Amino acid sequence: MKCKFLKTMVLALMVTFGPMSGAWADNNADEAEVQFQLGARAYQDGDYWSALEHFLQSNRLVPNRNVLYNIARSFEQIDKDAEAYRYYVDARVGAPEDDQKEIDKALARLAKKVAVIQVVSDPPGASIYVGRKDLGSVGQTPRPLGLAPGEHKIIVEMEGYRPATSDAIKVGRGESQDVNLKLEPITGRVSFKGDPADIRVDSENSEPICRVPCDTDLIVGMRTLIFSMEGRATQSRQLIVEEGEAYSVDVALPIPMGSVLVTADETEASIEIDGKLRGFTPAVIPNLPAGKHQLRVTRRGFKPVTMEIEVKQGEQLNLDMIEMIPLREVAAASRNVEAIEDAPASISVISAQEIEAFQYPTIYEALRGTRGVSLANDSIYGMVSIRGLGQPNDMNNRLLLLSDGAILNDNILYQAFIGYDGRVDLGEVQSIEVIRGPGSVIYGTGAVSGVVNLVPHAKEEPTALQASFGTFDAGVGRGRAGFVLRNDDASAGVRGSVSAARSEGRDGELFFDLDGDGTTEGNVAEGIDAFDAVSTSGRAWVGPLSAQWHYSHRDIAIPTGSFDTVFNDPRNRYIDQNMMAELRLQTEIAKDLEILARGRANLTLFDLDYLYEGEGPSGEEFLQPYVEVYEGLAVGGEARLSWRPIETLRLSLGSELTFNPLTKMEVYQTEFDRARTDLLDVNPTYNVYAFYGLVDWKLAEWARISAGARMDVWDRSEGESFSSVNPRLALILKPSNGHNVKVMGGRAFRAPSVYELFYTDGSFTTLPSACCGTLTPETFYQAEVEYSWAIDDQWTLLASAHGLLGQNFIGTLPVPNDDEGRVYFGNIEEDQRILGFDLEIRRDFRRGWMFAATAGVLDAQFLEPPASSDTDGTRVPNAPRGYGSLKAVVPAITNRLYLASRLTLETPRRILLDADTTTDWAVIADMVMTGRIEEYGVKYAFGVYNLFDWTLYLPVDPFVSRTMPQQGRSFMANLSLEY
Structure with missing residues (x-):
C-alpha cells in the first residue's frame, strides 16, 4: 500500500512541478507555489488535512489543473469521496491523454464508493446546485456528480433562464442516474431591419440568430450582437433585453x-x-x-x-510609379485602330503633349516641321504641300482633312481649310494624324498628297468648364469657352466649345509693277491677314452611338491684289463658312464582327467681294464690284463590316454613298450704271458611289500583308461621269526585335472639282474647262520603302525612300491661240515624277521630354518641260529640294513648367512655271514656355514665333506679286482656366 502511495505521489509531483514553475511569474504565482510546496510536504508527512488546505489555497491564488488533481487526491486520502470525485472530474478537463487515463482509474475507483448523478441541461452551461443554492455551485452542465448515497435534488440555473429543479433522486452507493433538465428562457422580442438585406446576426458566442430582416426572441440581459456580411465591415452592438419588451434594431453595415x-x-x-x-x-x-x-x-x-x-x-x-509606354496608334490609315508600325502607310502623329507644349494656334502651324510637309500662306489661305505635291492656288484640294474620320473638305473646290478659316483653335483636338501619300483606297478622291485626321479628346476626360484667351500671330486676339459633361463611367456625355478670333493684320511689302512703268518695285500692303473668325466644335455620345459637329466662319480682308484686284484696298474680302455634322454607330454585333455606320452632312457657303478698276461707257474710271457666291451641300453615308475569322486575319468590306444636291456657283459684277451682269450661274450636281475591301493578314510574327482596293463611280448631272479603281498593297516585315520594314505601293486619283470644271468669270480672264477639251481625273502611282528601328522604348530611327508618278495633273493653262492671255483649267500632258528620301530620329514624349529631328531630299520634276511653260525647266513649282526640322521639349519644372523649341529649314522653291526663279533659304525658329498651376486649374503660355524675324517669301498664284511675305516675328501668350 505504501509503495502504491509513493508511486502516486511521485506522479502528482511530476505533473505539478513541470508546468507550474514555468507559468507562475507574478507575486500570486510565487505565493501559490509556496502553498503548493507546503501542501506537498504535508502530504509526504501524511498530514492530508494540512496538505488539502495548502493545495486549496494555491488553487485559489492561481487556478491550475494539476493542483486540482492533488486536491482530489488529498480528499480521497481523508475519505471525502464525493469531494474527491468532483475534483477528479475538474482535473480531467484538458488533461493530456496519459493523465486522463490515471484520472479515469481514480474515478472508476471512487464510483464504487459514491452515488453518481449525470446532470445535463438544455441549454448546457448552467450552474449546478445540490439541494440548496446557498451551499454554492458544484460545477456546470453537463457534468457527473459524485454524491453521498441517498436522496438529492438537483438545481440548475443560468442567466436569462428560469431555474429548473429536479425531483428528489434516490441513488445508492455505486449507482448512477441521469438528470436532464430543460431551462425556460426569459425573453424579449427583437425585430431586425437593415440595408443591405441578408446581414447575418450572431450572438456573442458566434451562434447564428437570424438573417436580416427577421424577428426573433432574445434572452434577457446584456446581449452582444454581431452583424456580418461578406464584403462589409463587421459590427457588434450591445442590447439590454428585458422580459416581455419589444425592440427594433436597424442595421447598416458599411463597406470597409x-x-x-x-x-x-x-x-x-x-x-x-x-x-x-x-x-x-x-x-x-x-x-x-x-x-x-x-x-x-x-x-x-x-x-x-x-x-x-x-x-x-x-x-x-x-503604388510604385507606373511607367506608361507610348502606344503609337493611328486610325486614319485603314479606318481601324492599329499600331503605327503595322499601319500600311507613312505616318506621323502630332501628340496632345506636343500641341500643348507648342500651343499651336491652327492646323497650319501644327503641321510645320512635320516630316515631308512644306507650307505657304498666300494672305488668304494656308497651303500645305506634302512631299512636293501641292501647288499655289490649288486650295489644298489634294489633301484630305478629316475630323475623327469625317470629311471636312467642301464639295465645290474640295478645299481643306487649315488656318483660322477652318478652326479658330485646337481646343477640341487631342492629336493630329498625318498620313503621307495616296489614300484613295480608303477615302476616294482628294486623298492624294496625304490625309490629316484630327483626333478628338477621349471620352474619359472629366467633367469640366473651360475658358481661355490669348494673342497669337500678327496681333490675333482669341478667346475660347468650352465644357465637358459626362456620366461616371463615361458611357454617355457631351463636350463642346466655341472660339472667336480677330486680327487687325500686318503690313507686308510685295514686289510687282504697280505704276505700269515696266519695273518691279516694292509696294506695301496694309492689313494683310486682317480677319474676324468664329468656330464651334463638339461631340456627344451614348454607348456605341456618337455625334460630332463643326462650324467655322471667317471674314478676311485681301489687300494683296488677288486676281488683279485693286491693290491695298481692304474692301476686297472673302467670307468662308463651313459646317459638318455626323452621326455614327460603331459596335460589335457578334464575336469578332464589328459594324460601323455613319451619316454626314457638309454645308459650305462662300462670298467673294472684289473691286476692280473699271471703265464706264465714256471712259470714266470707277471701282467695279465683282461678286462670287458659292453654296455647297453634301450628304452621305458609309457602312462597313470588319470581321476577324481568325486571330491573324481581318477582313473589311464597306460602301460609301455621297449625294451633292447643291454645288451652286454664282458670279456677277456691277456695271457703271449699277446694273448687274451675271457671269456664271450653275448648279452641276453629282453623286458618288463607292465600294471597298481590305485584307489585313498576319502571316507570321515577323510578316504581315495589307491589301485593298476601292472603286468610285462618279455620276455627274453635267460633264462626263467616270469610275476609278484604286488598289493598295503593303508588306510589313519585322526581321528582328525593334526593326520594322514597310514595302508599300498604291494608286490614287483626284476628280476634277466643280470649280475646275465650270468656273468662269465671264471669260474675261478664265474660261470654263470645256473650252479646250475634256477635263479628266488626276492619277497617281506611289511606291515607298520605310525602315524604322525602335532603339528602345523611347527612341526611334526612321529612313524612307519614296517615289510618285503623277498623270493628268490639273492646272491653269493658257487658252490656245488667245491674244488676251486668258486661262482655263486643263490637264497638263507632261507627267510628274517625284523621288525623295527621308530621315527622322525621334524620342516620343515621355516624362515631359520630347525630341524629333527630320531631314529629307526631294526631286520633283516633269518628265518633259511643260508646253505651258516659258522655259525649258522641268522642276515642279513650290516643291522644295530639301527640308529639315528640329523639335524639342524639356521640363524646367516637372509637371509645372516646360520649354519648347522648333527649328524649321526652308529650302528654295521654284516660284512658277513661266520662270526658273526660286525663293530664298530661311530658318524659322519658334520658342514657347508653357506652365500650369494644377491646384487652381490654370495653364499659361508665352512664346515667340519666327524668333529671328526671318524674311521669307513663298510662291503664290494668282496675285500681282509672284511671292507673298510670310509672317515675321510674332509673339503669343495664352491663359486658360479649367474648373
Missing part, C-alpha cells in the same frame, strides 16, 4: 474602405478601378472597398497598364 495613391510618369492618365473611371494621374482614390480590385491606367497614345491591387481597411496603398 481604404484608398490607393496612383502616380504615373505621364500626368492626366485615366484611372479605372473595376471598370469605372475614378480619376486622373496623379491622384489619391478614396473610399475603395477593402479587398482585391482591378486597376487600369490608360492614356490615349499609351499602352494600357492593368494590375491587381489589394486595398486594406483604413489604409492607403501607395
Whole structure:
C-alpha cells in the first residue's frame, strides 16, 4: 500500500512541478507555489488535512489543473469521496491523454464508493446546485456528480433562464442516474431591419440568430450582437433585453474602405478601378472597398497598364510609379485602330503633349516641321504641300482633312481649310494624324498628297468648364469657352466649345509693277491677314452611338491684289463658312464582327467681294464690284463590316454613298450704271458611289500583308461621269526585335472639282474647262520603302525612300491661240515624277521630354518641260529640294513648367512655271514656355514665333506679286482656366 502511495505521489509531483514553475511569474504565482510546496510536504508527512488546505489555497491564488488533481487526491486520502470525485472530474478537463487515463482509474475507483448523478441541461452551461443554492455551485452542465448515497435534488440555473429543479433522486452507493433538465428562457422580442438585406446576426458566442430582416426572441440581459456580411465591415452592438419588451434594431453595415495613391510618369492618365473611371494621374482614390480590385491606367497614345491591387481597411496603398509606354496608334490609315508600325502607310502623329507644349494656334502651324510637309500662306489661305505635291492656288484640294474620320473638305473646290478659316483653335483636338501619300483606297478622291485626321479628346476626360484667351500671330486676339459633361463611367456625355478670333493684320511689302512703268518695285500692303473668325466644335455620345459637329466662319480682308484686284484696298474680302455634322454607330454585333455606320452632312457657303478698276461707257474710271457666291451641300453615308475569322486575319468590306444636291456657283459684277451682269450661274450636281475591301493578314510574327482596293463611280448631272479603281498593297516585315520594314505601293486619283470644271468669270480672264477639251481625273502611282528601328522604348530611327508618278495633273493653262492671255483649267500632258528620301530620329514624349529631328531630299520634276511653260525647266513649282526640322521639349519644372523649341529649314522653291526663279533659304525658329498651376486649374503660355524675324517669301498664284511675305516675328501668350 505504501509503495502504491509513493508511486502516486511521485506522479502528482511530476505533473505539478513541470508546468507550474514555468507559468507562475507574478507575486500570486510565487505565493501559490509556496502553498503548493507546503501542501506537498504535508502530504509526504501524511498530514492530508494540512496538505488539502495548502493545495486549496494555491488553487485559489492561481487556478491550475494539476493542483486540482492533488486536491482530489488529498480528499480521497481523508475519505471525502464525493469531494474527491468532483475534483477528479475538474482535473480531467484538458488533461493530456496519459493523465486522463490515471484520472479515469481514480474515478472508476471512487464510483464504487459514491452515488453518481449525470446532470445535463438544455441549454448546457448552467450552474449546478445540490439541494440548496446557498451551499454554492458544484460545477456546470453537463457534468457527473459524485454524491453521498441517498436522496438529492438537483438545481440548475443560468442567466436569462428560469431555474429548473429536479425531483428528489434516490441513488445508492455505486449507482448512477441521469438528470436532464430543460431551462425556460426569459425573453424579449427583437425585430431586425437593415440595408443591405441578408446581414447575418450572431450572438456573442458566434451562434447564428437570424438573417436580416427577421424577428426573433432574445434572452434577457446584456446581449452582444454581431452583424456580418461578406464584403462589409463587421459590427457588434450591445442590447439590454428585458422580459416581455419589444425592440427594433436597424442595421447598416458599411463597406470597409481604404484608398490607393496612383502616380504615373505621364500626368492626366485615366484611372479605372473595376471598370469605372475614378480619376486622373496623379491622384489619391478614396473610399475603395477593402479587398482585391482591378486597376487600369490608360492614356490615349499609351499602352494600357492593368494590375491587381489589394486595398486594406483604413489604409492607403501607395503604388510604385507606373511607367506608361507610348502606344503609337493611328486610325486614319485603314479606318481601324492599329499600331503605327503595322499601319500600311507613312505616318506621323502630332501628340496632345506636343500641341500643348507648342500651343499651336491652327492646323497650319501644327503641321510645320512635320516630316515631308512644306507650307505657304498666300494672305488668304494656308497651303500645305506634302512631299512636293501641292501647288499655289490649288486650295489644298489634294489633301484630305478629316475630323475623327469625317470629311471636312467642301464639295465645290474640295478645299481643306487649315488656318483660322477652318478652326479658330485646337481646343477640341487631342492629336493630329498625318498620313503621307495616296489614300484613295480608303477615302476616294482628294486623298492624294496625304490625309490629316484630327483626333478628338477621349471620352474619359472629366467633367469640366473651360475658358481661355490669348494673342497669337500678327496681333490675333482669341478667346475660347468650352465644357465637358459626362456620366461616371463615361458611357454617355457631351463636350463642346466655341472660339472667336480677330486680327487687325500686318503690313507686308510685295514686289510687282504697280505704276505700269515696266519695273518691279516694292509696294506695301496694309492689313494683310486682317480677319474676324468664329468656330464651334463638339461631340456627344451614348454607348456605341456618337455625334460630332463643326462650324467655322471667317471674314478676311485681301489687300494683296488677288486676281488683279485693286491693290491695298481692304474692301476686297472673302467670307468662308463651313459646317459638318455626323452621326455614327460603331459596335460589335457578334464575336469578332464589328459594324460601323455613319451619316454626314457638309454645308459650305462662300462670298467673294472684289473691286476692280473699271471703265464706264465714256471712259470714266470707277471701282467695279465683282461678286462670287458659292453654296455647297453634301450628304452621305458609309457602312462597313470588319470581321476577324481568325486571330491573324481581318477582313473589311464597306460602301460609301455621297449625294451633292447643291454645288451652286454664282458670279456677277456691277456695271457703271449699277446694273448687274451675271457671269456664271450653275448648279452641276453629282453623286458618288463607292465600294471597298481590305485584307489585313498576319502571316507570321515577323510578316504581315495589307491589301485593298476601292472603286468610285462618279455620276455627274453635267460633264462626263467616270469610275476609278484604286488598289493598295503593303508588306510589313519585322526581321528582328525593334526593326520594322514597310514595302508599300498604291494608286490614287483626284476628280476634277466643280470649280475646275465650270468656273468662269465671264471669260474675261478664265474660261470654263470645256473650252479646250475634256477635263479628266488626276492619277497617281506611289511606291515607298520605310525602315524604322525602335532603339528602345523611347527612341526611334526612321529612313524612307519614296517615289510618285503623277498623270493628268490639273492646272491653269493658257487658252490656245488667245491674244488676251486668258486661262482655263486643263490637264497638263507632261507627267510628274517625284523621288525623295527621308530621315527622322525621334524620342516620343515621355516624362515631359520630347525630341524629333527630320531631314529629307526631294526631286520633283516633269518628265518633259511643260508646253505651258516659258522655259525649258522641268522642276515642279513650290516643291522644295530639301527640308529639315528640329523639335524639342524639356521640363524646367516637372509637371509645372516646360520649354519648347522648333527649328524649321526652308529650302528654295521654284516660284512658277513661266520662270526658273526660286525663293530664298530661311530658318524659322519658334520658342514657347508653357506652365500650369494644377491646384487652381490654370495653364499659361508665352512664346515667340519666327524668333529671328526671318524674311521669307513663298510662291503664290494668282496675285500681282509672284511671292507673298510670310509672317515675321510674332509673339503669343495664352491663359486658360479649367474648373
